[in-house]
Amino acid sequence: MVVVGGSIAVCENQAEIINDKDDTALGYFVAIEKSIDVATEATRFMEQYHDLEVFSVWPLINMFHANLGHATLEQIRCESSVEFIEYNSTITQAGQ
DSSP: OOEETTEEOOOTTOOEEESOOOTTSOOEEEEEOTTSOHHHHHHHHHHHOTTOEEEEEETTTTEEEEEOOHHHHHHHTTOTTEEEEEEOOOOOOTTO
């Protein structure tokens, strides 16, 4: 990532964001490469990106749930450890 005049440039291998944004659901799910410890990486991200707040970490699927600002979202998309990012969404029972 390159910062030019206060703007964040997009990196070459940007992690994909999947799902549609749901304004009623807070945060994102961040998938980390399987070879990297997700708890350690979530801690590193919290130390590096001060507006990133981790709600939960799931070691079995190597993913964490976090709230973060738009600039931080764009920056972590450029982290080589990030496999993909998914918008959180509400779950409803079929027929409701």
